[in-house]
Amino acid sequence: MRPPLSLLQARKLHATLLKSGYHGDAYRCNLVLRAYARGGALADARGLLDLMPSPTLVSYNTVLSGYASSSTPGLLDAALCLLDAMPERDSWSWNTAISGLARAGRTRDALRRFLQMTHTALVPDAFTYSIVSPCCGVDLGSARQVHARAVKAGVFADACVGTGFIKLYAELGLMEDAGKVFDCMPLRDLMSWNVLLDCGVRSGEAGSCMKEFLSMTGCGVQPDEFTFATVLNGLAELSAGLEAMQVHSIILKSGYLKDLFLCNSLLDLYGRCGYIDLAKKLFDAMLEKDVVSWTAVISGLAACGYQADAFDIFRQMLKAAMLPNSFTFGSIVSSCADVNDLGSGRQCHALVVKHGLELVPIIASCFVDMYSKCAKMDDAIRMFEIMPQRDIISWNAMICGLAQNGQSARSLELYDEMTQLHYESVTPNSVTFVGVLSACSHAGAVQKGCSYFTQMVNDFHIEPISEHYTCLIDLFARAGWLDEAEEIISNVPFKHDAVILGILLNGCRKYGNLDMAKRFAKRLLVNNPDNASAIFLLSNMYIANEEWSDASKLRDAAISSGTHKVMGNSWIDVGGQVQCFRAGSSPDAQFEQIYDVLQQLQLMMVDTDKLVTQINPLCTYINCE
Structure with missing residues (x-):
């Protein structure tokens, strides 16, 4: 040729x-x-x-x-x-024009030319239908018509035609119709299976992906990298760690474990499911690692509470000359926020400034959250104010941070300022109103809290979730509106949890409503018989009311059932290491030294007090002279 x-x-x-x-x-x-x-x-x-x-x-x-x-x-x-x-003209002429229109996004013109073609002596072929089906878009009527013509033309022997209609119906949200098209296809190749799996995951039906995957392998179709990536994505949404292990073994047998994208998907999935040991083993075995690999294992460790290990991997990443990205810094800064590690957070801030990423919205929002949780509101406010662009995450971090640190009035002012911007990208969401209602609760602003709750439902059409009702009940309980709080608990559209009942029980203790406390304590202990907080809180209320017999019975029953009060813990950062103090714990050698120092300080204070007692009369005499 x-x-x-x-x-x-x-x-x-x-x-x-x-x-x-x-x-x-x-x-x-x-x-x-x-x-x-x-x-x-x-x-x-x-x-x-x-x-x-x-x-x-x-x-x-x-x-x-x-x-x-x-x-x-x-x-x-x-x-x-x-x-x-x-x-x-022949079919090639029409197909060329229609495909050009489809590529240019002129889908209506493409459908118009397709209909014009059907009015000629020429019959659209399989290639024509594979071009036209994506052009139907959200027009279900056109999709049905084109589908009927394709069935009548008998072009479904070509797998590309059926695959196109599977994608079309999935984009219209009709996964059942997409499944019917797939079932009727005489030939299903690898692309058909991959599209079906991908459409299922994208349509929110990730639960069926493993079933379809097993059906695929049962039909003798060998999966490829795209197949495995789609299945892992679906399993990640379900946090299905056990199924992920099975797919991992199949990937290993198929020889695709060298694929960096698949390894990163597995790392992310294991991190989400809490299988940190598997994630670390896979990470250590990987011959090639990119920034996504490092970030996935760091975020997984941080999310599961292994902050020290996350920092260790982060240091290894820097030593390996791998440049962190915004997601890496976001994970590590969030880890600092979770354990209130201000020192490490400041070190990360310096590193972020060095890399020129301080004003990236996702990182800046993490710093606002970190400084807020570490009670450094001046730093949080400064970070928020220097941000050139603020998304809803940034506003939420600042609103919630102010509410958590006793600055309720400023938190509500900031919310009002945000709503006056009228930006589409900054619309209050569910998290926003958790912060707003929490601010109202701490400020005792009951009327304002009710107004904001109504605004959330009526103006922003946000369906209240348990956190919103919890804040509302806390708002009423703190203000002494116990009957109103009880009414909300009776009408919430979900099962009462220990947190909600505990909030009202604490309100009963604060305002001395023993009768209501008894009712809710019984309801709480039905589902949580070992809830030590409720038992001892109710017992203290009996004691305060001088009902010694009931208090003694309740405590004896708790002791006989093996229920123990959770001991309090305190942490302090000494020389870069976090030391934990627990009430009732037996002192070790280091604690004995601490207690010795405390005793010496106490003696010095006593001596100083005696000296002041002796000096004061002398000073009085001198002043008189």
Whole structure:
């Protein structure tokens, strides 16, 4: 087969044909037209086509293909004009024009040309339907019509046609119809299975992905990297760690474990499911690691409470000269926030500044959250104020941080300021109102809290979740509106948990409502018989009310059942290491030294007090003199 002409060769041949008078030779002219079309010299191609005394269908289709595939504005319309002017057309002509319109996003025009084609003697082929099906978009009526025509034309023997309709129905949210198309396909290749799996996961039906995957392998179709990536994505949404291990073993047997993307997907999945040991083993075994690999294992460790290990991996990442990205810093800063590690958080801040990422919204929001949780509100406010762009995450971090640190009034002012911006990207969400209601609760602003709750439901159409009701109940319980809090508990559309009942029980203790406390303590202890906080809180209320017998019975019952009060813990950062103190714990050697120092300080304070007692009369005498 002769290789295609280059653009220079085409121009030489064109000149030769003109000089020798052979410009009517259709074969040679078609070679030149093909070279012009491939080289983008479409003006020359059209000029030659117009000079040809008897252009063939191939001649027209060659120029038409060049027009339709060009990204130059206006040439697609030139292709349509040429299509209309052609003395004859075949399926190639129509398919070329329709595919050009589809690529340009002119889906309505593509469907219009498809219908125009059906009114000719030509019958759309499998390629036509594979082009047209994605053009139906969200128009279910057009999708049904095109589907019916494809069934009537009998083109489903081509797997590409069925695959296109699976994607079409999935995008319309009709996964059941997509499944029916798949079941009726006479031939299902790897692409068909991959599209079905991907559409299922994207449509929120990740639960069926493992079932479809097993059906696929049972039919003898060998999965590829895309298959495994799709299945792992679905399992990650379900936090299905055991199934992930099974897929991991299949990936290993199939020889795809060298694929970096799959390894990163497994790392992320194991981290989400809490299988940290598996994640670390896989990470250590990986021959190639990129920033996604490091970030996945760091975020997994941090999310599961292994902050020290997360920092260790982060240090290894820096030593390996791997440049952290915004997600890496976001994970490590969030880890500092979770354990109130201000020192490490400041070190990360310095490193972020060094890398020029301080003002990236996701990182800046993490710093606002970290400083807020470490009670450094001045730093949190400074970070928030220097942000050039603030998304809803940034606003939420600041609103919630102020509410948690006793600055309820400023928190509510900030919320009002945010809502006055009227930015589409900064619309209050569920997290926003948790912070707002919490601020109202700590400020004792009952009326405001009720107003904000109503605004959330009526103005922003946010469905209240348990956290919102918890804040509302806390708002009433703190203010002494115990009957109103009880009414909300009776009407919440979900099962009462220990937190909600505990909040009201604490309100009863604060305001001395022993009768209500008894009712809710019984309800709480039915589902949580070992809830030490409720038992001892109610016992203390009995004691405060001088009901010694009931208090003694309750405590004796708790002791006999093995219920123990949770001991309090305190942490202090000494020399970069966090030391833990627990009430009632037996002192070790270091604690004995601490107690010795405390005793010495106490003695010094006593001596100082005696000295002040002796000096004061002398000072009085001198002043009198």
